[in-house]
Each structure stands twice: as structure tokens, then as C-alpha cells.
Amino acid sequence: MDDVVTIEQEPQAASAAPQLRTILLTDICDSTTLVEQLGDGGTAQFFREHDRLVLRLQQQWRGRLIDRSDGLLLLFERPIDGLGFALDYGRGLDEIGKLRHLRVRTRAGLHVGEVLTWRNSDEAVRLGAKPVEVEGLAKPIAARLMSIARPGQVLMSAVAEPLAHRAARELGERGQHLIWKSHGSWRFKGVVERQQIFEVGEPGVAPLRAP
Numbered sequence: 001m002d003d004v005v006t007i008e009q010e011p012q013a014a015s016a017a018p019q020l021r022t023i024l025l026t027d028i029c030d031s032t033t034l035v036e037q038l039g040d041g042g043t044a045q046f047f048r049e050h051d052r053l054v055l056r057l058q059q060q061w062r063g064r065l066i067d068r069s070d071g072l073l074l075l076f077e078r079p080i081d082g083l084g085f086a087l088d089y090g091r092g093l094d095e096i097g098k099l100r101h102l103r104v105r106t107r108a109g110l111h112v113g114e115v116l117t118w119r120n121s122d123e124a125v126r127l128g129a130k131p132v133e134v135e136g137l138a139k140p141i142a143a144r145l146m147s148i149a150r151p152g153q154v155l156m157s158a159v160a161e162p163l164a165h166r167a168a169r170e171l172g173e174r175g176q177h178l179i180w181k182s183h184g185s186w187r188f189k190g191v192v193e194r195q196q197i198f199e200v201g202e203p204g205v206a207p208l209r210a211p
Contacts, residue, residue: 018114022160023134023142024063024082026089026108027071029151037102046096053092061085066134071146075115075134079160080167082110083200086154087174090205109145110164111157113138141195144188148197148211155183155211158196165200179203183210 028034035043054072058065061081067073072089076082086108097104115136120129145155156164161180168175183197201208 018116018136020112021115021138022076022079022082022110022112023115023138024074024076024086024108024110025071025142025146026074026086026106027146028093029105029107034102034104038100042100046100049096050093053089053096057085057088057092060088064132066132067130069130073134073139075117078167079110079112079156079164080170082160083154083156083164084171086110087171087202090152090154105151107146107149107151108154109142109147109149109156110154110160111138111142111145112159112163113141115139137191140190141188144191144195145197148186150207150209150211152201152205153207153211154200156198156200158198161198161200174202177203179206179208181208 034046038046054065054068057063058074061076061084063074063076063081063085065072065074074082074085076085086106090106090108093104093106113136115134115138117132117134119132125131141157145157149155165180168178171178179199179201181199181201183199185194186197187194197211199206199208
């Protein structure tokens, strides 16, 4: 997590009303092992390519990158855009890894819910804070989904899944071949209600089994 800094200038107030957004959290699996295998120079080059991939996919899927300190946190207007990003991100990193004879896999959690956003002051950003903060119950739910996902797995909440499923045609031919699986009801720490979990993935790529 970000270090707490004390500054005189206060951040801008949180948005007056919660906003309904799609939240995507991703993680590179076994990233410590990856860094050890690549070495310092190789790791720097890998993440330069990684960042170019993320920028391209942000533009393609209309995502807003909030944080990349430990994995990625992005906001989208629609679940289908978040899903498109997650699928392309996994494939893109797999290709980058293959060029280095390494298997690089990601995992992702996708949820739709209300969030509060606010912009940190310029001074806070200069001292290391993120430009934009996002909070709300939707964020930890997406984080829990991501944390239990297997390598190569995209998990979605019961809110996000039907919205994305209905719009799957927007992914083109690939959307016709996606597998949508229910993995039952789970209880997440800190979340009162049990959560229905769904997996969305491509045959031969996704695990397509319970976390």
C-alpha cells in the first residue's frame, strides 16, 4: 500500500455521489520468480513492454488506470470493456513472455459497483501519491475475486457477469467462443453477503475450473 505522507495542501474532496463503475484488478502471477529469472536489465525491459501494452489496451477498451503499484487497478464504464481488457492483457503478457522463453500468466477480478473517487493534490502526487483515489465496497470485492483466481483466470461477480455476457458479441468472433461458468457461492472476508462467482475464459487458455 502507499505510504502515508503529511502535507499542508488537502486533496480535493471525494465526488459528491457514488458513481457506478466497472472495477478490474489484475495481478501477474509469481512475479517475484519472474524478476529473478529476468534479472534487473531484463525486468526493466519486460515492464517497458508491459506498460506499452497496458497503454494500448487502455485506449482500445476505454479504461482509466488508477493504480499499478501492485498489479493493475482500472475503471471502465461497462463490464464488457473490462473483460476485453483482461482477456487481451493476459494474451499480451503471454506473448511477451514467450519471446523470453517464459510463461507469464495473469489473474483478474471484475466487479460492478458504486465507488467514490477523488483527485489528490499536486503536492501529494509529487510526494508519491496516486493522482486519483478510488474507494468503496466494490473495490475489495474485485480484489477478493482477483486474489482467489487461478493463473490465467478471469473471475466476475454476479453483477458484472450478466452485463458482460449480454454484450459478448462486441468482442467479435472471440466472444462467440468464450466459456461462461458458475463457481457457486463464496463468502469473502469483510463482505456480509455471500457472493456468486463466475469465470469467463477462452478454451485452451483459461483454467475453467473452480478457484
